[in-house]
Amino acid sequence: MEKFDLKIISGLEKCFIDQSIEEKKQIKRISMLANERLSFQLAFSAETPLYRRCAFKCNLELESPIREYIKLESVEQVPVKMPVYKDQNDDNYLRKEPGLYPDLLLPFVLERENNLIFVQDELRSIFVTVLCKDGIKAGEYPVKFKAVFEGRVLAEAEIVVEVIGKKTEDLSIYHTEWFYTDCLAQYYNVEVWSERHWEIIENYVKEAVDSGVNTLLTPLLTPPLDTLVGGERLTTQLVDVTLTNGKYSFNFDKVGRWIELCDRCGIKFFEINHFFTQWGAEHAPKVMADVDGEYKKIFGWETEAAGKEYTEFLHSFLDALIPYLKEKGVDKRCFYHISDEPRAEHLENYSKARAVVTEKLKGYTIIDALSNYEFYKNGVVDCPVPGSNHIVPFIENKVPGLWVYYCCSQNVEVANRFVSMPGSRIRIIGAQMYKFDIKGFLHWGFNFWNCRYSVKPVNPFLETCGEYFTPAGDCFLVYPAQDGTAYTSLHCRQFGMALEDHKAMMLCESLIGREKTLAAVEEGAEGFTFTQYPMDEEYLLSMRERINGLIKNA
Incomplete structure (x- = not known):
């Protein structure tokens, strides 16, 4: 039986080819400031025999009122011979063995025929960036992806992007x-x-x-x-x-x-x-x-x-x-x-x-x-x-x-x-730099x-x-x-999320003050330091929604 899957997941995720798409948490809504760089990923996989072929090509289609501001990049696996120092590491690594790791981002061209390749029993992803430096008008915008073959929709996924009508300043550090x-x-x-x-x-x-x-x-x-x-x-x-x-x-x-x-x-x-x-x-x-x-x-x-x-x-x-x-x-x-x-x-x-x-x-x-x-x-x-x-x-x-x-x-x-x-360990530095006024x-x-x-x-x-x-x-x-x-x-873009967080925190501080902003940052992260911090991505996603909410209502 055919089973093609598309799922919108956090930009902090890393999709290894031997993972299952079921392991990845779907996100249905996300907010952004008008001129910031918003990131998420479109994960895709197939559990069908693919007609005795190892790969199946089809077309990825994108529908959205903000399509012109959306950029797609294919997340490619790279050979990693040395993922860690064997005698200097901790439990907060995804893997510690040599292998293929998701990292290289290559341009993904929507206009190209057969642009999406499903590989049997492999999990892959596309990195999605929403960015308009002049700012996107406030509102809620659906972003919908479809995998289409000869007019037939094999799978689809949708997320709602809420744009908050306030802009961040340039990076202050x-x-x-x-x-x-x-x-x-x-x-x-x-x-x-x-x-x-x-x-x-x-x-x-x-x-x-x-x-x-x-x-x-x-x-x-x-x-x-x-x-x-x-x-x-x-x-x-x-x-x-x-x-x-x-x-x-x-x-x-x-x-x-x-x-x-x-x-x-x-x-x-x-x-x-x-x-x-x-x-x-x-x-x-x-x-x-x-x-x-x-x-x-x-x-x-x-x-x-x-x-x-x-x-x-x-x-x-x-x-x-x-x-x-x-x-x-x-x-x-x-x-x-x-x-x-x-x-x-x-x-x-x-x-x-x-x-x-x-x-x-x-x-x-x-x-x-x-x-x-x-x-x-x-x-x-x-x-x-x-x-x-x-x-x-x-x-x-x-x-x-x-x-x-x-x-x-x-x-x-x-x-x-x-x-x-x-990705959460990469992104956390933005909040740390804000808290300690780096x-x-x-x-x-x-x-x-x-x-x-x-x-x-x-x-x-x-x-x-x-x-x-x-x-x-x-x-x-x-x-x-x-x-x-x-x-x-991918690790560059995930570090970039830390910088976007910092800019959002500085905007929030300018609107409601440092004390309230810091309280929103530290909620759920008591004892927050450079060595002690929440290790899951849920903290970062929730924290940014709190900050964005404070900015929206200021």
């Missing part, structure tokens, strides 16, 4: 996902800073902005990140350095082009790359220069971080850079870095490195991902960005303007966005398509964990399309 121009050049096999490279960069910056990024890592010098000691990443240095007769000069033409590109795409802030090496601030990053007519490396692993030569270079560099950024009107839109993830034993080195640039960067904010409170207590970092599992002392000491980050190390108890985690979120991997220490590039479609570097989902948010644009991911 800083949000950076480290953006790697070298990975783009390597994957697409183009010359760094060639016209094609610039085109691809712009495509990916647009995708980053669409994903909620408003602060972009800017490689004035090649970023000294995830690099093997003694090794190099592909040179991606925006600033042209010339050394003639012992004197430095700088050309910022490419920096200007970068700024214009970012402004065009919607980037609001610039995160200047680190001036010293990662994990200790012991050395200078790679710096390339034209030296008396020869293009060569002048600083790198062999260079002492706070040594005389590199100090003189940095002073000359900053003396030229700051006036240029002022001229462009962006100097106050910039953040600066010393070194990434220094530990307690690196405090002395970090302090010396910071001292090199302290006077030159007076009046500007220095931020760094670090989780030892002593760095802030000793005044060597203006804006600490602790890991979410180390944030408590920073909160207890009321550090102003506090940011947060997570990466592969935040794998027990706290939120993260590994592909193996439930001002910025940093993550190291928008498009890191390298193996550990950047020894070589990897194919992200096959190596979702960077050759056993991190659990899948940590290295990158997007996959590379052949045409130089990006495919997004």
